[in-house]
Amino acid sequence: AQTVTQSQPEMSVQEAETVTLSCTYDTSENNYYLFWYKQPPSRQMILVIRQEAYKQQNATENRFSVNFQKAAKSFSLKISDSQLGDTAMYFCAFIGAGSYQLTFGKGTKLSVIP
Amino acid sequence: GAGVSQSPSNKVTEKGKDVELRCDPISGHTALYWYRQSLGQGLEFLIYFQGNSAPDKSGLPSDRFSAERTGGSVSTLTIQRTQQEDSAVYLCASSSAVEQFFGPGTRLTVL
Numbered sequence: 001a002q003t004v005t006q007s008q009p010e011m012s013v014q015e016a017e018t019v020t021l022s023c024t025y026d027t028s029e030n031n032y033y034l035f036w037y038k039q040p041p042s043r044q045m046i047l048v049i050r051q052e053a054y055k056q057q058n059a060t061e062n063r064f065s066v067n068f069q070k071a072a073k074s075f076s077l078k079i080s081d082s083q084l085g086d087t088a089m090y091f092c093a094f095i096g097a098g099s100y101q102l103t104f105g106k107g108t109k110l111s112v113i114p
Numbered sequence: 115g116a117g118v119s120q121s122p123s124n125k126v127t128e129k130g131k132d133v134e135l136r137c138d139p140i141s142g143h144t145a146l147y148w149y150r151q152s153l154g155q156g157l158e159f160l161i162y163f164q165g166n167s168a169p170d171k172s173g174l175p176s177d178r179f180s181a182e183r184t185g186g187s188v189s190t191l192t193i194q195r196t197q198q199e200d201s202a203v204y205l206c207a208s209s210s211a212v213e214q215f216f217g218p219g220t221r222l223t224v225l
Contacts, residue, residue: 004156033212043203045157045216091156095212100145100164102214104156 002027002094006105013082014113020067021077021108023092031097034068034075039107040088048090051075053097079110087112116140118217120206126223127196135191135220139208146189147214148181151203160204163189196224 003026013019025034036048051059051068058066063083067076079086092105119138127133139146148160159173163183174180178196183189193200201224207214 035213037216043205043219043221045205045207047213047215050213100147100162100170100209101159102147102157103159106154106156 002029002096002103004092004094004103004105006090006092006108008108009106010109010111012111012113013079015082015084017082018078018080019082019110021079021090021092021110023075023077023105025073025075025092025094025103027073027094027096029096033095033097034066035093035095035102036064036066036075036077037091037093037104038086038088039091040085045091049077082112084112084114086110118206118208118215120204120217120220122220123218124221124223126225128225129198130195132192132194133196133222135193135204135222137189137191137206137208137217139187139189139206140210140215141187143208143210143215144186145209145214146183147207147209148189148191149205149207150175151205151219153202157205160191193222196222198224200224 032053034051038046049061063080089107091107094103121136144165146163149157161181162170178194181191203219205219207216
Protein backbone atom coordinates (compact mmCIF):
# COMPACT_ATOMS: atom_id res chain seq x y z
CA ALA A 1 0.00 0.00 0.00
CA GLN A 2 1.14 3.52 -0.75
CA THR A 3 1.55 6.17 1.90
CA VAL A 4 1.99 9.92 1.54
CA THR A 5 3.50 11.98 4.34
CA GLN A 6 3.38 15.73 4.74
CA SER A 7 5.45 16.58 7.77
CA GLN A 8 4.50 20.25 8.04
CA PRO A 9 0.96 20.67 9.42
CA GLU A 10 1.18 24.47 9.18
CA MET A 11 3.42 27.01 7.51
CA SER A 12 3.42 30.72 6.94
CA VAL A 13 5.19 32.97 4.46
CA GLN A 14 5.39 36.68 3.85
CA GLU A 15 3.72 37.97 0.74
CA ALA A 16 6.10 37.99 -2.25
CA GLU A 17 8.47 35.53 -0.57
CA THR A 18 9.14 31.91 -1.51
CA VAL A 19 7.99 28.87 0.45
CA THR A 20 8.57 25.14 0.04
CA LEU A 21 6.13 22.48 1.17
CA SER A 22 7.46 18.98 1.78
CA CYS A 23 6.02 15.64 0.76
CA THR A 24 7.43 12.14 0.90
CA TYR A 25 5.80 8.95 -0.26
CA ASP A 26 6.34 5.25 -0.09
CA THR A 27 5.60 2.88 -2.96
CA SER A 28 6.98 -0.20 -4.62
CA GLU A 29 5.69 0.89 -8.01
CA ASN A 30 7.94 2.32 -10.69
CA ASN A 31 5.33 4.14 -12.74
CA TYR A 32 3.08 6.61 -11.01
CA TYR A 33 1.86 10.20 -10.85
CA LEU A 34 2.20 12.79 -8.13
CA PHE A 35 0.01 15.79 -7.59
CA TRP A 36 -0.30 18.87 -5.46
CA TYR A 37 -3.84 20.02 -4.78
CA LYS A 38 -4.87 23.32 -3.20
CA GLN A 39 -7.98 23.57 -1.03
CA PRO A 40 -8.98 27.13 -0.10
CA PRO A 41 -11.69 27.83 2.48
CA SER A 42 -14.28 27.36 -0.27
CA ARG A 43 -13.44 23.61 -0.01
CA GLN A 44 -12.90 23.27 -3.76
CA MET A 45 -9.90 21.02 -4.42
CA ILE A 46 -7.89 22.59 -7.22
CA LEU A 47 -5.10 20.82 -9.05
CA VAL A 48 -1.94 22.90 -8.80
CA ILE A 49 0.64 20.75 -10.51
CA ARG A 50 1.31 17.16 -11.57
CA GLN A 51 4.46 15.12 -12.13
CA GLU A 52 4.85 11.87 -14.04
CA ALA A 53 7.40 9.61 -12.38
CA TYR A 54 9.01 8.67 -15.69
CA LYS A 55 9.86 12.30 -16.40
CA GLN A 56 13.14 13.50 -14.97
CA GLN A 57 12.35 17.16 -15.57
CA ASN A 58 10.60 18.88 -12.70
CA ALA A 59 7.14 20.22 -13.51
CA THR A 60 6.52 23.96 -13.44
CA GLU A 61 3.30 25.95 -13.59
CA ASN A 62 3.85 29.68 -13.42
CA ARG A 63 4.83 30.44 -9.78
CA PHE A 64 4.58 26.80 -8.75
CA SER A 65 7.33 24.27 -9.26
CA VAL A 66 8.26 20.92 -7.82
CA ASN A 67 11.46 19.24 -6.77
CA PHE A 68 10.92 15.59 -7.63
CA GLN A 69 13.54 13.22 -6.24
CA LYS A 70 12.46 9.75 -7.31
CA ALA A 71 15.18 7.82 -5.51
CA ALA A 72 14.46 9.65 -2.28
CA LYS A 73 10.69 9.45 -2.88
CA SER A 74 10.38 13.14 -2.27
CA PHE A 75 8.07 15.59 -4.01
CA SER A 76 8.23 19.13 -2.65
CA LEU A 77 6.27 22.14 -3.89
CA LYS A 78 7.87 25.55 -4.22
CA ILE A 79 5.67 28.62 -4.40
CA SER A 80 7.47 31.74 -5.59
CA ASP A 81 6.27 35.31 -5.15
CA SER A 82 3.61 34.18 -2.68
CA GLN A 83 0.25 35.90 -2.95
CA LEU A 84 -2.57 36.29 -0.47
CA GLY A 85 -4.70 34.04 -2.66
CA ASP A 86 -2.26 31.20 -2.08
CA THR A 87 -3.55 30.88 1.49
CA ALA A 88 -5.05 27.39 1.59
CA MET A 89 -4.55 23.77 2.57
CA TYR A 90 -2.15 21.99 0.24
CA PHE A 91 -2.38 18.26 -0.28
CA CYS A 92 0.18 16.01 -1.86
CA ALA A 93 -1.31 12.96 -3.63
CA PHE A 94 -0.07 9.78 -5.31
CA ILE A 95 -1.62 7.48 -7.87
CA GLY A 96 -0.08 4.42 -9.46
CA ALA A 97 -0.12 4.18 -13.24
CA GLY A 98 -3.10 2.09 -14.21
CA SER A 99 -4.69 2.66 -10.82
CA TYR A 100 -7.53 4.96 -9.92
CA GLN A 101 -7.24 5.42 -6.21
CA LEU A 102 -5.56 8.64 -5.14
CA THR A 103 -3.69 8.48 -1.85
CA PHE A 104 -3.49 11.82 -0.07
CA GLY A 105 -1.27 13.23 2.62
CA LYS A 106 -2.86 14.96 5.58
CA GLY A 107 -2.16 18.39 4.19
CA THR A 108 -0.21 21.52 5.02
CA LYS A 109 -2.05 24.66 6.00
CA LEU A 110 -0.29 27.60 4.33
CA SER A 111 -0.91 31.16 5.43
CA VAL A 112 0.39 34.07 3.37
CA ILE A 113 0.95 37.10 5.56
CA PRO A 114 0.58 40.59 4.08
CA GLY B 115 -21.95 23.69 -15.81
CA ALA B 116 -18.37 22.93 -16.67
CA GLY B 117 -17.30 21.51 -13.33
CA VAL B 118 -18.34 18.86 -10.85
CA SER B 119 -21.32 19.96 -8.81
CA GLN B 120 -22.56 18.64 -5.49
CA SER B 121 -25.69 19.19 -3.48
CA PRO B 122 -26.53 20.14 -0.88
CA SER B 123 -23.61 22.37 0.04
CA ASN B 124 -24.31 21.84 3.72
CA LYS B 125 -26.48 19.31 5.51
CA VAL B 126 -27.33 19.21 9.19
CA THR B 127 -29.12 16.13 10.41
CA GLU B 128 -29.98 14.37 13.61
CA LYS B 129 -28.33 11.18 14.71
CA GLY B 130 -30.17 8.18 13.34
CA LYS B 131 -31.58 9.90 10.28
CA ASP B 132 -30.72 8.93 6.69
CA VAL B 133 -29.09 11.41 4.30
CA GLU B 134 -28.51 11.51 0.55
CA LEU B 135 -25.70 13.45 -1.06
CA ARG B 136 -25.70 14.11 -4.77
CA CYS B 137 -22.88 14.49 -7.30
CA ASP B 138 -23.08 15.64 -10.92
CA PRO B 139 -19.80 14.83 -12.67
CA ILE B 140 -18.28 16.64 -15.61
CA SER B 141 -20.09 15.63 -18.78
CA GLY B 142 -18.30 12.81 -20.56
CA HIS B 143 -16.25 11.70 -17.56
CA THR B 144 -16.65 7.97 -17.17
CA ALA B 145 -15.02 7.70 -13.73
CA LEU B 146 -16.58 9.02 -10.53
CA TYR B 147 -15.18 8.92 -6.99
CA TRP B 148 -16.42 9.71 -3.52
CA TYR B 149 -14.06 10.78 -0.74
CA ARG B 150 -14.54 11.73 2.88
CA GLN B 151 -12.54 14.48 4.54
CA SER B 152 -12.71 14.56 8.30
CA LEU B 153 -11.53 17.58 10.27
CA GLY B 154 -7.77 17.93 10.09
CA GLN B 155 -7.37 14.86 7.90
CA GLY B 156 -6.60 14.17 4.29
CA LEU B 157 -9.06 12.61 1.92
CA GLU B 158 -10.26 9.09 2.53
CA PHE B 159 -11.36 7.08 -0.51
CA LEU B 160 -14.89 5.71 -0.27
CA ILE B 161 -16.06 4.35 -3.62
CA TYR B 162 -15.21 4.37 -7.33
CA PHE B 163 -17.43 4.00 -10.40
CA GLN B 164 -16.09 3.37 -13.90
CA GLY B 165 -18.54 3.16 -16.76
CA ASN B 166 -20.80 0.13 -16.47
CA SER B 167 -18.32 -1.87 -14.39
CA ALA B 168 -19.09 -2.99 -10.86
CA PRO B 169 -18.04 -0.23 -8.44
CA ASP B 170 -15.11 -0.54 -6.08
CA LYS B 171 -16.75 -0.19 -2.68
CA SER B 172 -13.66 -1.15 -0.68
CA GLY B 173 -13.42 2.22 1.05
CA LEU B 174 -16.93 2.36 2.47
CA PRO B 175 -16.51 2.41 6.27
CA SER B 176 -19.64 0.43 7.13
CA ASP B 177 -22.76 -1.10 5.62
CA ARG B 178 -24.62 2.08 6.51
CA PHE B 179 -22.92 3.67 3.51
CA SER B 180 -24.01 2.98 -0.06
CA ALA B 181 -23.78 4.71 -3.41
CA GLU B 182 -25.39 4.51 -6.78
CA ARG B 183 -24.59 5.95 -10.15
CA THR B 184 -27.52 6.17 -12.53
CA GLY B 185 -27.08 6.20 -16.28
CA GLY B 186 -23.34 6.56 -15.93
CA SER B 187 -23.75 10.13 -14.77
CA VAL B 188 -25.27 11.40 -11.51
CA SER B 189 -24.29 9.64 -8.31
CA THR B 190 -25.93 9.54 -4.90
CA LEU B 191 -24.14 8.67 -1.68
CA THR B 192 -26.55 7.48 1.01
CA ILE B 193 -25.73 7.23 4.69
CA GLN B 194 -28.28 5.40 6.77
CA ARG B 195 -28.79 5.84 10.51
CA THR B 196 -26.21 8.60 10.66
CA GLN B 197 -23.79 8.75 13.57
CA GLN B 198 -21.84 11.72 14.91
CA GLU B 199 -18.61 10.27 13.56
CA ASP B 200 -20.09 10.58 10.05
CA SER B 201 -19.71 14.36 10.33
CA ALA B 202 -17.26 15.36 7.61
CA VAL B 203 -16.97 16.93 4.19
CA TYR B 204 -17.91 14.52 1.42
CA LEU B 205 -16.14 15.25 -1.84
CA CYS B 206 -16.97 13.89 -5.26
CA ALA B 207 -14.56 13.81 -8.18
CA SER B 208 -14.72 12.73 -11.80
CA SER B 209 -12.13 11.97 -14.43
CA SER B 210 -11.61 10.84 -17.99
CA ALA B 211 -7.91 10.10 -17.52
CA VAL B 212 -5.44 10.35 -14.66
CA GLU B 213 -6.41 13.75 -13.28
CA GLN B 214 -9.39 13.92 -10.97
CA PHE B 215 -11.55 17.03 -10.86
CA PHE B 216 -13.30 17.73 -7.60
CA GLY B 217 -16.61 19.24 -6.66
CA PRO B 218 -17.03 21.75 -3.82
CA GLY B 219 -18.15 19.06 -1.38
CA THR B 220 -21.04 18.62 1.01
CA ARG B 221 -20.41 19.43 4.66
CA LEU B 222 -22.40 16.97 6.75
CA THR B 223 -23.02 17.70 10.41
CA VAL B 224 -24.69 15.05 12.52
CA LEU B 225 -26.07 16.40 15.79
